[in-house]
Amino acid sequence: MNWLTQKLRSTTSQIIAALFGALICTVVLTIAITLIWPFGDTVEQIFAGGTFFFVFWAALFYWAMLAPRGTRAWLRMLSILIPAMALDAMMLIGPLT
Amino acid sequence: MQQTTHKTLYNTHGWIGIISGILLFIVTFSGIPALFEEELAHWQSPNNPVLNVQYQDLDKALLTAQAQGFNHTTFFIQPASEINGNIYFAHYPEDETPAHIVKINPNDGQVIPEANSDLAELLAHLHTDLHLPHPLGRYLVGFAGMAMLLAIIAGIFIHLKWRKEFVMLRPKRSWRLLLTDQHKLLGLWSLPFTLILAFSGTILGLLGLISPILAVAAFNGDVPKATEAVLGPVATITQEYAPSQSINNFVLKQRHDMPNVEMDFIFIDGLDDKGGLIKFSGNHDTKLSSLETVTYQLADGEQIHKGSFVEKGPFQRIFAAVTPLHYVLYGNGWLKVLYALSALAACGLIVSGNMLWLERRHGGKRNADHTKVAKNHWLGQLTLGTCGGLVVATSAVIAASQVLRMFNLGHQQIQWEQALFWGTWLGLLIVPFLYHNSFKLSHFMMRASGLLLLVTLLADGFINGRWLWHSQGWVFNMQGGFLVSALLCFYFDFKIPQVREEKANKSTTKKLLPTEEQYNRDLDSVA
Numbered sequence: 001m002n003w004l005t006q007k008l009r010s011t012t013s014q015i016i017a018a019l020f021g022a023l024i025c026t027v028v029l030t031i032a033i034t035l036i037w038p039f040g041d042t043v044e045q046i047f048a049g050g051t052f053f054f055v056f057w058a059a060l061f062y063w064a065m066l067a068p069r070g071t072r073a074w075l076r077m078l079s080i081l082i083p084a085m086a087l088d089a090m091m092l093i094g095p096l097t
Numbered sequence: 098m099q100q101t102t103h104k105t106l107y108n109t110h111g112w113i114g115i116i117s118g119i120l121l122f123i124v125t126f127s128g129i130p131a132l133f134e135e136e137l138a139h140w141q142s143p144n145n146p147v148l149n150v151q152y153q154d155l156d157k158a159l160l161t162a163q164a165q166g167f168n169h170t171t172f173f174i175q176p177a178s179e180i181n182g183n184i185y186f187a188h189y190p191e192d193e194t195p196a197h198i199v200k201i202n203p204n205d206g207q208v209i210p211e212a213n214s215d216l217a218e219l220l221a222h223l224h225t226d227l228h229l230p231h232p233l234g235r236y237l238v239g240f241a242g243m244a245m246l247l248a249i250i251a252g253i254f255i256h257l258k259w260r261k262e263f264v265m266l267r268p269k270r271s272w273r274l275l276l277t278d279q280h281k282l283l284g285l286w287s288l289p290f291t292l293i294l295a296f297s298g299t300i301l302g303l304l305g306l307i308s309p310i311l312a313v314a315a316f317n318g319d320v321p322k323a324t325e326a327v328l329g330p331v332a333t334i335t336q337e338y339a340p341s342q343s344i345n346n347f348v349l350k351q352r353h354d355m356p357n358v359e360m361d362f363i364f365i366d367g368l369d370d371k372g373g374l375i376k377f378s379g380n381h382d383t384k385l386s387s388l389e390t391v392t393y394q395l396a397d398g399e400q401i402h403k404g405s406f407v408e409k410g411p412f413q414r415i416f417a418a419v420t421p422l423h424y425v426l427y428g429n430g431w432l433k434v435l436y437a438l439s440a441l442a443a444c445g446l447i448v449s450g451n452m453l454w455l456e457r458r459h460g461g462k463r464n465a466d467h468t469k470v471a472k473n474h475w476l477g478q479l480t481l482g483t484c485g486g487l488v489v490a491t492s493a494v495i496a497a498s499q500v501l502r503m504f505n506l507g508h509q510q511i512q513w514e515q516a517l518f519w520g521t522w523l524g525l526l527i528v529p530f531l532y533h534n535s536f537k538l539s540h541f542m543m544r545a546s547g548l549l550l551l552v553t554l555l556a557d558g559f560i561n562g563r564w565l566w567h568s569q570g571w572v573f574n575m576q577g578g579f580l581v582s583a584l585l586c587f588y589f590d591f592k593i594p595q596v597r598e599e600k601a602n603k604s605t606t607k608k609l610l611p612t613e614e615q616y617n618r619d620l621d622s623v624a
Binding site: 027030031034035039040041042043044045046047048049050051053054057058061062065066088092 | 102105106109243246247250251296299300303304307308310311312314315316323326327409410412413415416
């Protein structure tokens with residue numbers, strides 16, 4: 001357990017969180033934006049998600065990088081990932097409209 | 098800003114540059130010829146006419162092309178423009194074999210002999226796909242753009258004294274300070290353009306990766322429906338003969354239906370088929386959009402789709418503006434020149450960033466008495482070989498596109514150009530690992546590039562009779578561009594030091610210690 005905690009706290013873990021954690025988080029968040037975007041037609045929804053994608057990725061990347069340690073970086077990513085995944089699942093299984 | 102935040106951003110900026118710098122240089126430098134792809138294509142073909150007719154007879158041109166064996170039912174037509182003075186017919190086979198291309202002179206309706214040079218395509222494809230299989234290369238370019246975007250964001254936050262750095266250059270101090278000042282100066286002055294290029298380049302490169310996921314999510318997995326919603330309808334080939342209407346009439350109809358749009362491409366899918374379509378696409382005259390389309394049925398002329406992104410929501414408008422912003426499809430030629438200079442500044446930024454990183458970590462390991470030259474770092478050698486090699490290889494292939502015409506190689510000239518380009522680049526990539534004096538090698542590369550560009554002008558004069566002082570229009574502009582580039586290479590050759598200069602003197606160094614250098618050393622010690 002100690003070994004795992006140490007690995008998660010490390011700088012390598014933080015970089016992985018910033019690169020891949022942020023990427024996964026961004027994909028899930030972008031899908032959520034596409035599904036709930038209230039303005040315009042379906043194509044507008046796709047481009048809203050697509051345009052936000054890079055902004056989210058950059059923001060989440062630096063949010064993870066600026067965390068004091070690896071575990072905090074992963075926690076930050078999970079704090080976005082879990083609600084966004086829940087929203088995706090909710091919208092894909094039973095859309096609001 | 099807290100010091101720890103500043104240090105994290107500083108280190109992240111450095112590491113992003115080190116990891117992606119060389120790839121970024123390739124993408125950015127090749128972006129300069131890609132920006133002038135149409136102009137280069139015009140210059141590389143001395144047979145290209147200058148458009149001097151108001152009306153282009155596309156029906157007659159198609160008949161001429163068909164008489165040359167262009168018997169395809171699915172093909173593109175690019176009408177002649179001010180730059181590209183020929184009517185261009187192209188059929189791209191689905192199996193990705195070479196395209197069948199026929200060019201027609203719009204002034205007399207005759208077929209234009211092939212140029213046998215693929216220079217513009219060779220350099221532009223390096224920028225868009227790195228000559229890697231599609232879509233791998235495109236995604237890699239997109240990731241490079243993302244890395245550039247991340248480095249720019251961190252760069253903005255770490256440069257707190259930007260007002261001072263806007264005008265600070267200390268050429269007579271140490272080599273390291275010179276690099277630092279150059280890096281900051283180039284970064285600050287080119288910031289608006291590099292930010293636009295990075296953002297639009299990332300979207301162009303990576304949207305193909307993310308948009309299918311989003312389209313599937315938005316259209317419940319119905320990919321054809323998603324494609325049709327974004328790109329418009331596709332033809333349903335029935336194999337039932339129905340003569341297509343006149344293309345010239347369709348052009349008139351398009352001008353009536355979308356008067357503010359300048360059509361660049363005409364896509365015909367299913368010529369003389371009952372389900373065949375003709376689709377016009379081009380740029381809006383006054384708004385930033387390159388995705389204006391109108392589609393008609395070929396058999397009865399009925400308009401079945403009109404796609405105008407300028408009338409849509411803000412995100413569709415942003416997407417439609419990406420290509421014009423990236424390839425300067427707005428403004429005039431001078432704006433393109435400004436973009437090209439910014440891209441050149443970004444190249445300088447990448448190289449100086451890599452050198453600065455090496456200086457800060459390995460600069461001190463050199464002998465203080467200068468009696469022995471320390472062995473170069475592999476990253477420095479790789480940077481010099483790849484970046485300098487690309488500059489020389491590009492100049493070499495530009496010169497070769499004209500010099501090789503002397504040997505009447507026909508279609509083989511394209512293979513020779515490619516072999517020369519890759520051979521020169523690969524050769525120069527290896528040289529820094531064998532010859533360790535990087536400064537001498539940098540001078541050699543700058544001189545070689547400048548000389549090759551001058552050879553281009555001489556070859557163009559001797560072989561094609563297109564001497565700079567007799568040229569006009571876009572040929573003159575391109576030749577002028579080569580001359581300025583050659584002079585720029587000689588200028589860099591003159592300005593790059595002959596040897597690595599250590600600190601100017603002890604007194605000046607002492608004065609610097611509490612400020613810039615001390616700060617850099619603090620950051621290094623943390624790293």
